[in-house]
Amino acid sequence: MAKVIAFANQKGGVAKTTTTLNLAAAFAEAGYRVLCVDMDPQGNLSMSQGLDPETLEKSMFDVLVHDLPIREVTYKCEIDVAAASIDLAGAEIAMSVKIGRERSLDKALRAVSDDYDFVCIDTPPSLGLLTVNALTAADKVIVPVQCEYLSMRGLLQLQNTLQMIRENLNPAVDIMGILPTMVDTRTLHAQEALEILEENFGDRVFGARIKKTVRFAEAPVKGMSVLKYDPTGQAADAYRRLAKEVLSNG
Numbered sequence: 001m002a003k004v005i006a007f008a009n010q011k012g013g014v015a016k017t018t019t020t021l022n023l024a025a026a027f028a029e030a031g032y033r034v035l036c037v038d039m040d041p042q043g044n045l046s047m048s049q050g051l052d053p054e055t056l057e058k059s060m061f062d063v064l065v066h067d068l069p070i071r072e073v074t075y076k077c078e079i080d081v082a083a084a085s086i087d088l089a090g091a092e093i094a095m096s097v098k099i100g101r102e103r104s105l106d107k108a109l110r111a112v113s114d115d116y117d118f119v120c121i122d123t124p125p126s127l128g129l130l131t132v133n134a135l136t137a138a139d140k141v142i143v144p145v146q147c148e149y150l151s152m153r154g155l156l157q158l159q160n161t162l163q164m165i166r167e168n169l170n171p172a173v174d175i176m177g178i179l180p181t182m183v184d185t186r187t188l189h190a191q192e193a194l195e196i197l198e199e200n201f202g203d204r205v206f207g208a209r210i211k212k213t214v215r216f217a218e219a220p221v222k223g224m225s226v227l228k229y230d231p232t233g234q235a236a237d238a239y240r241r242l243a244k245e246v247l248s249n250g
């Protein structure tokens with residue numbers, strides 16, 4: 001049975017998509033079978049694997065709204081990607097009258113659970129129904145936080161949402177770890193932000209630190225993960241290290 005990890009933080013631009021893709025690529029490099037699910041209507045993850053959310057005929061919209069099997073929207077890229085298209089933006093409203101609307105993704109993933117070792121779900125920058133679906137389907141949640149603009153209030157909100165999900169939908173889901181991203185170790189500000197994180201979350205902060213580098217902006221343009229784009233670089237190594245931590249986490 002696949003281990004399902006959701007990448008969530010309602011703040012945009014904190015490296016959710018980058019982390020979903022590159023951790024998935026690190027799992028794949030280590031020999032694991034991985035599916036990435038793009039639950040963000042912006043389709044950044046799909047795009048960063050060379051898919052075009054504007055022209056895809058079938059996408060996660062059809063899976064969530066019309067119960068289309070997820071296999072039918074899964075594209076073989078560097079890793080398997082269940083793709084988003086722009087109409088996913090309408091999914092929350094289209095699903096609002098559906099019975100079991102919070103469990104649509106969970107249900108869809110059950111059919112492919114034996115085909116993968118890991119399912120990595122990218123989420124939009126909100127705590128709406130798409131993210132609720134991801135958290136309901138997940139065993140664990142990884143929370144990327146941008147060290148530059150640390151928002152403790154945002155993390156508190158996410159924890160409250162998770163508590164509601166546990167009470168009503170998915171009793172076992174929990175945060176696996178908090179990942180500091182875009183770390184600029186030269187600045188005092190980043191150091192302080194890391195200290196605040198560790199004071200508040202202790203050993204739930206991953207040991208891996210994702211440093212700021214332009215490689216993360218370059219790789220998606222080529223339709224690649226950083227592990228493929230710059231296999232020997234520091235950026236790739238940081239995600240390999242994160243993969244090791246997650247694997248040792250059980």
Ligand code: ADP
Pocket residue numbers: 011012013014015016017018019044125181182183210211212213214216217218
């Ligand atoms: P989110 O999915 O949370 O909105 P993204 O993963 O799309 O965030 O990242 C936002 C932007 O920051 C993207 O342009 C991405 O290429 C860039 N980025 C991500 N991680 C890093 C990093 N470690 N260093 C520099 N830029 C990064």
Ligand code: MG
Pocket residue numbers: 016017018040044122123
């Ligand atoms: Mg994103």
